[in-house]
Amino acid sequence: MAPRLALGRDTGVAFVLAFALLCLVRFLLPKDPPLWLASVASEGAFIGAAVLAVAVGRADVRDAFSLRGAGARLWLAALVGTIGAHFVLREAAPALQEALRWMRLDYGAELAEWEAMVEREVRRNPAAAYAAICLLPALCEEALFRGVALSGLRRSIGAPAALVVTALLFGLIHVLPLRILLTFVLGLWFGALVLATRSLWPAVFAHLANNAMALAIDDDGAFTPWTFAAGAALAAAGVAILVRARVRDQAGGLGEKKSGDGGSAGASV
Numbered sequence: 280m281a282p283r284l285a286l287g288r289d290t291g292v293a294f295v296l297a298f299a300l301l302c303l304v305r306f307l308l309p310k311d312p313p314l315w316l317a318s319v320a321s322e323g324a325f326i327g328a329a330v331l332a333v334a335v336g337r338a339d340v341r342d343a344f345s346l347r348g349a350g351a352r353l354w355l356a357a358l359v360g361t362i363g364a365h366f367v368l369r370e371a372a373p374a375l376q377e378a379l380r381w382m383r384l385d386y387g388a389e390l391a392e393w394e395a396m397v398e399r400e401v402r403r404n405p406a407a408a409y410a411a412i413c414l415l416p417a418l419c420e421e422a423l424f425r426g427v428a429l430s431g432l433r434r435s436i437g438a439p440a441a442l443v444v445t446a447l448l449f450g451l452i453h454v455l456p457l458r459i460l461l462t463f464v465l466g467l468w469f470g471a472l473v474l475a476t477r478s479l480w481p482a483v484f485a486h487l488a489n490n491a492m493a494l495a496i497d498d499d500g501a502f503t504p505w506t507f508a509a510g511a512a513l514a515a516a517g518v519a520i521l522v523r524a525r526v527r528d529q530a531g532g533l534g535e536k537k538s539g540d541g542g543s544a545g546a547s548v
Contacts, residue, residue, distance in 0.1 A: 290431030293332030293423060294448065300324035314400040318411035322419035329423040336431075344426040349478040353524055357472055357481035360517020361488050364468050366510030368461050370502055376457050384456045393455070401494055412494060417487035424449045424466065425473045425482045433474075442470040465489060475521040 304320040312320075333343045340346070379385040400408040424445050432441035446466030450459040469482040 290332070290428050290435075292335055293328050293427050293431075296331050297325055297328035297423060300327055314396065315404075315407045315411045318415050322415040325423045326419040329419075329427045332427055343430050344422055345430055345473055345477060345479040347476075347478040347480075349476040349481050352520060353472075353476045353478075353481055354484065356475075356517045356520035356524070357485045358488065358517075359513050359520070360468060360472075361485040362492070363510045363513025363515070363517055364465065365489050365492050366506050367514055368464060369496075369498060370507040370510065372457065372461065373502055375460055379456050379460075386455050386457070390455050390457060397494070409491065409494065413487050413490040416490060417483045420449065420452075421469065421479055421483045421486055425469050426479050429470055429473055438474055442467060442474065445470055471518075471521060475524055 301321060301324045304324050308317065308320055329344075333340060336343075376385055376387065376390075380387065397408070397412065400411070428445045428448070429441050432444055435441075436444070446463050446469075449466035449469075450461075450463030453459055453462045465486075469485055472482045472485055473479055
């Protein structure tokens with residue numbers, strides 16, 4: 280049976296549910312909750328909304344979440360491209376922050392407060408912090424945005440528009456203007472991975488890797504041209520691998536099965 284999620288209506292249901300659950304979470308949580316508790320609650324809202332939307336739409340779970348395997352070449356693309364994108368955005372962040380400050384949209388104090396809180400949590404309990412900031416968002420946010428949302432919207436408005444819409448919504452949940460801009464770009468990359476590989480897993484891996492690098496690598500806030508150039512080269516290499524893979528597998532698509540269901544890097548395993 281073709282999944283009703285293809286109509287796109289249930290994608291809207293997913294976001295309404297996510298917003299309602301997030302509001303409920305904010306109401307129930309104590310003031311200034313521990314990072315792990317806030318993460319479990321908010322990410323639980325995302326995965327809960329995704330699962331409920333699939334249930335409401337009676338969609339095929341494997342198609343709705345794009346739960347397929349991906350070949351080694353595409354995992355390599357995810358790794359290389361994510362490392363490159365991370366460093367390009369890291370180097371671009373000070374200039375973007377300055378532009379936002381000029382537009383009176385920098386919210387620098389709030390951003391600094393959030394970063395300081397994360398640093399405290401990492402020092403206090405590294406395992407819990409990495410789980411809260413890396414693992415849970417990678418699984419739960421990707422299930423909603425690049426799983427249910429991209430899957431449903433792609434069928435109703437087309438892949439390019441679905442890619443941009445889901446990336447924009449993904450950016451907006453990060454609230455602060457600088458984080459919205461950076462996560463919008465990352466959302467485009469994560470979505471491109473899913474569209475090219477027909478699998479959610481490389482996007483989950485890329486999301487986890489990006490967040491882990493953000494926690495593990497110190498940033499002095501100064502622009503380094505060589506780092507930017509190296510990051511751009513890696514990002515371009517990752518995109519090139521994806522484009523080549525897509526050209527070789529024109530018959531595939533997100534939420535669709537290639538005839539024979541074998542031989543391509545994005546085939547089911």
